[in-house]
Amino acid sequence: MTPMTAPDTALPPVPARVVLADVEPAIALGPLDGRYRPTVAPLVDHLSEAALNRERLHVEVEWVLHLTEHGVVPGAPTLDAVEADYLREVVTSFGADEIAELAEIERTTVHDVKAVEYFLKRRLAAAPEVLGRPTVLPAAAELVHFACTSEDVNNLAYARMVRGAVRDVWAPAATALVDEVAALAHRYAEVPLLALTHGQPATPTTLGKELAVLAHRLRRQLRRVAGDEYLGKINGATGTYGAHVVAVPGADWEVVARTFVERLGLTWNPLTTQIESHDWQAELYADVARFHRVLHNLATDVWSYISRGVFRQVPVAGATGSSTMPHKVNPIRFENAEANLEISCALLDTLSATLVTSRLQRDLTDSTTQRNIGPAFGHGLLAIDNVRRGLRALDVDTDLLARELDENWEVLGEPVQSVMRAAAVAGVPGMDNPYERLKDLTRGRRLTAQDMREFVAGLGLPDEAAARLAALTPATYTGLAASIVGHLEDAPR
Missing domain, CATH: 1.20.200.10 (Fumarase/aspartase (Central domain))
Structure with missing residues (x-):
C-alpha cells in the first residue's frame, strides 16, 4: 500500500490587486453609505459630519446675532437686516466648497470647533467686499465664540x-x-x-x-x-459663566443663556459641568x-x-x-x-x-x-x-385560516367549561368539575365538530345555553376582537 503523503499546503502567490481604498469615487466602508444609501440619505442632512459643522456655524452665527441684538457686550456693533441676512447665509449656503474649505482650516487647527470659528471670521472679514459697501461686520469678529467653550x-x-x-x-x-x-x-x-x-x-x-x-x-x-x-446650555468651561462674568459683569448671563438656548428651539439646562x-x-x-x-x-x-x-x-x-x-x-x-x-x-x-x-x-x-x-x-x-x-x-x-380553525375544535373547551361554570353558579345541576371534564375531553387530542356537539348535547345545559354553544364554531369564537380594533382611534397621535 502506497503511504499517503501530506498535501502541499503552500498557497500560490496572490497577484497584485487594485487597492480599493484608492478608487474614485471613494467606496463606502459601511452599508449605510453604500448599498443602502438611497434609503438613509435624508439623515445626511441632519446627522453627518457636514451637518454637524453646519449646525455649529448656525450656533455661532445666532450667538453673534443674539449678543448684538440685545446689546449684551458694551461697544458691540448693531447689525442691520442686510448684515444679519449675510451672516445667516453663511449657514444656508454651506455646501461642497465650504465643506472643503473648513476641512483645510481644520488641518491647520487640528480642532474642529476652532476651525468653524476661523471659517466664520473669514466671512466677517470678507463682508465689505461681498456686500459692496461699508459694514460693521468685521468689527463683530471677536463676538464669534465669545466666552464659549x-x-x-x-x-x-x-x-x-x-x-x-x-x-x-x-x-x-x-x-x-x-x-x-x-x-x-x-x-x-x-x-x-x-x-x-x-x-x-x-x-x-x-x-x-x-x-x-x-x-x-x-x-x-x-x-x-x-x-x-432636547436640552442645551451655553455657560462656559465648567458651567459657571466664569469668563462671561469677568468680561461683562453687568450682564444677566443666565437670562442671556436661557433666551439664547430657547432661541434655538431647545430647552435650557441651568446646571451642567x-x-x-x-x-x-x-x-x-x-x-x-x-x-x-x-x-x-x-x-x-x-x-x-x-x-x-x-x-x-x-x-x-x-x-x-x-x-x-x-x-x-x-x-x-x-x-x-x-x-x-x-x-x-x-x-x-x-x-x-x-x-x-x-x-x-x-x-x-x-x-x-x-x-x-x-x-x-x-x-x-x-x-x-x-x-x-x-x-x-x-x-x-383566508382559506388556510378557515382550515386551521376547523381542524381545532378543541379550542372550544374554554367557552364550554365557562358556560358550565356560569350554569353551576345559577344552580343548574350536573355542572360539577367543568374544567376537569373538558380537560379529559380535549387534552392531547383533536376533536371534530361532531365530537364537541355531542359532548355539549349531553351536559344537560339550559336550552338557551346549549343552543348558544351548538352554534359556536372556532371561526365565530373571537369575542370582541373585531370591535376592539376601534381602540386604535381612541388614543391621541
Missing part, C-alpha cells in the same frame, strides 16, 4: 441635529409605518385567526386585532418620543430603541405568519427568492428589518449608557460616541423602510 457650541449643535433627524426624518417614517399597520388592522379586523400561545392552538382571535395590538404599542412609543426634550449632561439623549434613545424593539416583535410575528402560510408574499416580477430553489419567496424584508433593528438598538443602548457619564467636569468620551448617532438612526430607518415594503407585498390566505 467648544462644548457650548457642540451640545447645541447636536441637540438641533438630533431634533431635526427625529422630527423631520425618523418620526415621519415611523408614523407612516404605524398608520399602515393600523390600516391593515382595520382591514382584517373581522378575519378570524387561530391563535397560538406557547406555539399551541389557543382561543381564536382575529388577524386585525393582533395587528392592532402591535400598532397600539408602536403608537404609544411614538408619543413618548414626541414628548422628549463643561458638558450638557446628555441625559436627554439617553432618554430619547431609550424611547426610540423601545419603538425599534416593538417593531422587531412585529417583524418576527409577520415572519412567523408567513412561515405558517397565514400571509402569502406577492412575488415581484423578475425577483429571485433563492439561488437554487426557484419556488421560494423569501421574507427578506422582515429578516433584513430584524437585523438592522438589532444593530440600531445596540448602538442606541451604547449611546444611552455611555453619554450619561463624564469624568468630573469633562472628558471626551462623548465626542467620538456622538458621531455614531447617525448609524444608530440609519439602521433603524432602513428597518422601517423594509417593514413598510414587506407589508405592502402581503396577502392573506
Whole structure:
C-alpha cells in the first residue's frame, strides 16, 4: 500500500490587486453609505459630519446675532437686516466648497470647533467686499465664540441635529409605518385567526386585532418620543459663566443663556459641568430603541405568519427568492428589518449608557460616541423602510385560516367549561368539575365538530345555553376582537 503523503499546503502567490481604498469615487466602508444609501440619505442632512459643522456655524452665527441684538457686550456693533441676512447665509449656503474649505482650516487647527470659528471670521472679514459697501461686520469678529467653550457650541449643535433627524426624518417614517399597520388592522379586523400561545392552538382571535395590538404599542412609543426634550446650555468651561462674568459683569448671563438656548428651539439646562449632561439623549434613545424593539416583535410575528402560510408574499416580477430553489419567496424584508433593528438598538443602548457619564467636569468620551448617532438612526430607518415594503407585498390566505380553525375544535373547551361554570353558579345541576371534564375531553387530542356537539348535547345545559354553544364554531369564537380594533382611534397621535 502506497503511504499517503501530506498535501502541499503552500498557497500560490496572490497577484497584485487594485487597492480599493484608492478608487474614485471613494467606496463606502459601511452599508449605510453604500448599498443602502438611497434609503438613509435624508439623515445626511441632519446627522453627518457636514451637518454637524453646519449646525455649529448656525450656533455661532445666532450667538453673534443674539449678543448684538440685545446689546449684551458694551461697544458691540448693531447689525442691520442686510448684515444679519449675510451672516445667516453663511449657514444656508454651506455646501461642497465650504465643506472643503473648513476641512483645510481644520488641518491647520487640528480642532474642529476652532476651525468653524476661523471659517466664520473669514466671512466677517470678507463682508465689505461681498456686500459692496461699508459694514460693521468685521468689527463683530471677536463676538464669534465669545466666552464659549467648544462644548457650548457642540451640545447645541447636536441637540438641533438630533431634533431635526427625529422630527423631520425618523418620526415621519415611523408614523407612516404605524398608520399602515393600523390600516391593515382595520382591514382584517373581522378575519378570524387561530391563535397560538406557547406555539399551541389557543382561543381564536382575529388577524386585525393582533395587528392592532402591535400598532397600539408602536403608537404609544411614538408619543413618548414626541414628548422628549432636547436640552442645551451655553455657560462656559465648567458651567459657571466664569469668563462671561469677568468680561461683562453687568450682564444677566443666565437670562442671556436661557433666551439664547430657547432661541434655538431647545430647552435650557441651568446646571451642567463643561458638558450638557446628555441625559436627554439617553432618554430619547431609550424611547426610540423601545419603538425599534416593538417593531422587531412585529417583524418576527409577520415572519412567523408567513412561515405558517397565514400571509402569502406577492412575488415581484423578475425577483429571485433563492439561488437554487426557484419556488421560494423569501421574507427578506422582515429578516433584513430584524437585523438592522438589532444593530440600531445596540448602538442606541451604547449611546444611552455611555453619554450619561463624564469624568468630573469633562472628558471626551462623548465626542467620538456622538458621531455614531447617525448609524444608530440609519439602521433603524432602513428597518422601517423594509417593514413598510414587506407589508405592502402581503396577502392573506383566508382559506388556510378557515382550515386551521376547523381542524381545532378543541379550542372550544374554554367557552364550554365557562358556560358550565356560569350554569353551576345559577344552580343548574350536573355542572360539577367543568374544567376537569373538558380537560379529559380535549387534552392531547383533536376533536371534530361532531365530537364537541355531542359532548355539549349531553351536559344537560339550559336550552338557551346549549343552543348558544351548538352554534359556536372556532371561526365565530373571537369575542370582541373585531370591535376592539376601534381602540386604535381612541388614543391621541
